[in-house]
Amino acid sequence: MFRVAIEMLLHDKTKYLGLLIGVAFTAFLVSFAMSYFAGFMTRGFALVSENPSAKVWVMDSAVSSAEATINMSNSSLGIVKGVKGVEYASPLYLGDMTARYANGHFQSFQAIGVDDATLSGAPKPANLLRIPNSVIIDSGGTDGKLQTPIHKKDMWAYNGSHLNAVTRELRYGDEMLINSKRVVVAGVSHTIPRFPPRPLLYTSTSNFKRLIPGEKRYITFIMVRPAKNITPEKLAKRISKETGLKAITSAAFKKETVMWYLINSEDVGDMVNMVVLAMLVGFGVTGVMLYMFTYENIKQYAVLKAMGASIKQLTDMIYTQVFIMAVVGSGIGVGISALFGEAISSASFPFRIMWFAPFIGFLGVFIVSLTAAFISLRPIKTMEPGIVFKL
Amino acid sequence: MSKIIASCKNIVKTFNAGEAEVKALQGITLDVYENELLMLVGPSGCGKTTFVSVLSGLLHFESGSCKLLQKDIATMDDVTLTAFRGENIGFVFQAFNLLPSLSAIDNVALPLTIKGVQRAEALTRAQEMLNAVGLNAKEHIKPSGLSGGEQQRVAIARALVHNPKFIICDEPTSSLDHKSGQIVMELLTKIIQEKGASMIVVTHDNRIYKYANRIVHMEDGKITKVAL
Numbered sequence: 001m002f003r004v005a006i007e008m009l010l011h012d013k014t015k016y017l018g019l020l021i022g023v024a025f026t027a028f029l030v031s032f033a034m035s036y037f038a039g040f041m042t043r044g045f046a047l048v049s050e051n052p053s054a055k056v057w058v059m060d061s062a063v064s065s066a067e068a069t070i071n072m073s074n075s076s077l078g079i080v081k082g083v084k085g086v087e088y089a090s091p092l093y094l095g096d097m098t099a100r101y102a103n104g105h106f107q108s109f110q111a112i113g114v115d116d117a118t119l120s121g122a123p124k125p126a127n128l129l130r131i132p133n134s135v136i137i138d139s140g141g142t143d144g145k146l147q148t149p150i151h152k153k154d155m156w157a158y159n160g161s162h163l164n165a166v167t168r169e170l171r172y173g174d175e176m177l178i179n180s181k182r183v184v185v186a187g188v189s190h191t192i193p194r195f196p197p198r199p200l201l202y203t204s205t206s207n208f209k210r211l212i213p214g215e216k217r218y219i220t221f222i223m224v225r226p227a228k229n230i231t232p233e234k235l236a237k238r239i240s241k242e243t244g245l246k247a248i249t250s251a252a253f254k255k256e257t258v259m260w261y262l263i264n265s266e267d268v269g270d271m272v273n274m275v276v277l278a279m280l281v282g283f284g285v286t287g288v289m290l291y292m293f294t295y296e297n298i299k300q301y302a303v304l305k306a307m308g309a310s311i312k313q314l315t316d317m318i319y320t321q322v323f324i325m326a327v328v329g330s331g332i333g334v335g336i337s338a339l340f341g342e343a344i345s346s347a348s349f350p351f352r353i354m355w356f357a358p359f360i361g362f363l364g365v366f367i368v369s370l371t372a373a374f375i376s377l378r379p380i381k382t383m384e385p386g387i388v389f390k391l
Numbered sequence: 392m393s394k395i396i397a398s399c400k401n402i403v404k405t406f407n408a409g410e411a412e413v414k415a416l417q418g419i420t421l422d423v424y425e426n427e428l429l430m431l432v433g434p435s436g437c438g439k440t441t442f443v444s445v446l447s448g449l450l451h452f453e454s455g456s457c458k459l460l461q462k463d464i465a466t467m468d469d470v471t472l473t474a475f476r477g478e479n480i481g482f483v484f485q486a487f488n489l490l491p492s493l494s495a496i497d498n499v500a501l502p503l504t505i506k507g508v509q510r511a512e513a514l515t516r517a518q519e520m521l522n523a524v525g526l527n528a529k530e531h532i533k534p535s536g537l538s539g540g541e542q543q544r545v546a547i548a549r550a551l552v553h554n555p556k557f558i559i560c561d562e563p564t565s566s567l568d569h570k571s572g573q574i575v576m577e578l579l580t581k582i583i584q585e586k587g588a589s590m591i592v593v594t595h596d597n598r599i600y601k602y603a604n605r606i607v608h609m610e611d612g613k614i615t616k617v618a619l
């Protein structure tokens with residue numbers, strides 16, 4: 001009967017292709033949306049990804065993401081360094097800065113202050129930050145926000161701002177004003193784009209203090225590298241216990257950050273809604289198509305039942321058909337989404353295939369297919385095989 | 392008198408079509424004998440199809456009794472009845488009802504496939520039946536590639552491939568031209584003579600009356616006349 005089921009499925013090539021495209025499209029939509037979303041979320045914890053040697057992150061106990069932060073006391077670094085098993089600990093300081101460009105435009109940055117001694121956390125070559133008053137800037141996933149005028153006459157003009165001046169990208173040697181203090185662009189980096197996108201400004205903590213003097217506390221995170229004989233998990237626990245600060249592994253911190261976005265960010269909420277909506281629409285369409293396919297063949301099932309085919313045999317036939325559709329269709333859909341996604345993945349288009357994207361793509365298609373099969377069994381179970389004479 | 396294959400007593404069947412009740416069968420009593428070809432005739436809507444549906448266990452009925460091969464079909468559950476049908480009854484329909492996706496030989500083999508007969512054996516027996524209906528060369532052609540008469544011959548081969556005791560044909564010739572209709576009827580009579588089976592043929596077509604052993608006339612859900 002499997003053979004009969006398969007022949008039935010493949011008989012009408014157009015219909016089969018239509019069904020296949022429907023299923024593939026759903027799987028595509030779902031895994032693509034998930035990967036797209038995963039891409040965004042990956043950018044949400046870019047700061048953590050960009051410091052791979054920091055296996056443990058220490059922060060104020062109230063902080064639960066790399067996005068919304070509050071600073072710790074300046075003594076916390078020494079305390080953390082004193083915990084046994086800490087091989088290496090360096091501070092990161094996050095803050096906001098607004099810079100004035102030479103033509104009078106301004107731009108706000110997320111400022112990342114790194115330890116003066118080690119410069120760890122700064123993009124390579126970090127040594128550029130040893131130049132006095134220097135910063136390294138980064139588009140952080142934005143477009144056209146790091147611009148300075150081409151012509152000398154438009155720079156720091158005595159007659160005010162030249163807002164309509166022709167501009168070019170900022171580069172090494174350009175100058176900006178922050179808090180009326182001069183800074184030099186020592187380099188332009190291209191680290192992981194951020195979510196939400198925003199320009200970044202890396203500088204040494206001492207330069208940070210010079211630019212924004214009012215602050216009392218200059219440590220947002222402490223990045224810790226564990227000694228060889230201790231796992232990050234154990235060390236994190238030990239630091240929390242001994243210091244009262246929050247210490248978690250980088251993996252856990254990434255997860256927390258994603259959770260934080262899911263709960264707190266309206267943008268992410270909208271995105272999730274869209275993804276869910278797309279999934280529901282795709283699933284709905286697929287389900288209806290599969291149902292219609294079975295329903296159209298109901299005469300044939302009636303004939304088979306009249307000739308002695310049991311409900312179980314008919315059920316098996318339908319599940320066979322749906323199973324084949326689901327496997328082939330979702331395979332194609334997930335495959336295309338991977339190829340397509342990798343092809344268009346870029347700074348402005350995050351795409352990251354994590355295990356759950358194809359998984360949910362497959363799973364979703366299977367659930368929908370089985371549901372559709374299950375529903376389409378109803379008319380088959382309830383049909384009077386007597387209708388065979390009326391066909 | 393030869394052996395009784397099917398025995399119906401006082402069968403009543405009512406359809407509820409919305410508000411209206413249609414009394415399709417109003418007490419049908421009829422015996423069908425071994426090796427006979429019984430024709431069921433009568434005006435449209437008189438209940439012929441309804442009767443053969445009841446008789447073959449395809450349709451439930453309200454009252455009366457119906458025994459097929461000494462088994463009371465009213466007391467069988469759906470699973471048993473379906474298996475019983477698969478074992479003992481062959482169907483030929485006005486609209487052929489072949490599976491469009493299957494080749495002629497696979498269509499003929501279907502009753503065996505359903506019973507779980509090995510594919511090789513099923514195909515051998517299906518091929519024999521196709522030879523018997525004169526379609527040896529067309530076994531791999533799908534229904535859409537066959538003429539109406541050929542399709543009905545495939546359907547006959549399918550109805551007989553599993554050697555059922557009882558064959559039910561609802562208007563087997565009315566979709567066919569005269570000549571194909573004659574071929575179909577000759578095949579049916581020849582095969583029941585060879586294999587030994589009983590057959591009910593529902594028909595409007597008085598040109599095929601000559602093949603009947605008995606002709607049962609129906610009107611308004613009742614049998615009005617039985618002619619030999």
Ligand SMILES: Nc1ncnc2c1ncn2[C@@H]1O[C@H](COP(=O)(O)OP(=O)(O)OP(=O)(O)O)[C@@H](O)[C@H]1O
Pocket residue numbers: 406407408413414415434435436437438439440441442
């Ligand atoms: N499923 C059904 N629901 C409601 N009424 C039905 C149903 N099937 C048949 N009937 C009615 O029962 C009566 C008998 O129908 P049946 O199909 O048995 O007639 P028939 O003798 O086979 O007619 P024909 O020669 O046109 O095939 C008709 O009045 C028909 O309208």
Ligand SMILES: [Mg+2]
Pocket residue numbers: 439440441561
């Ligand atoms: Mg009829």
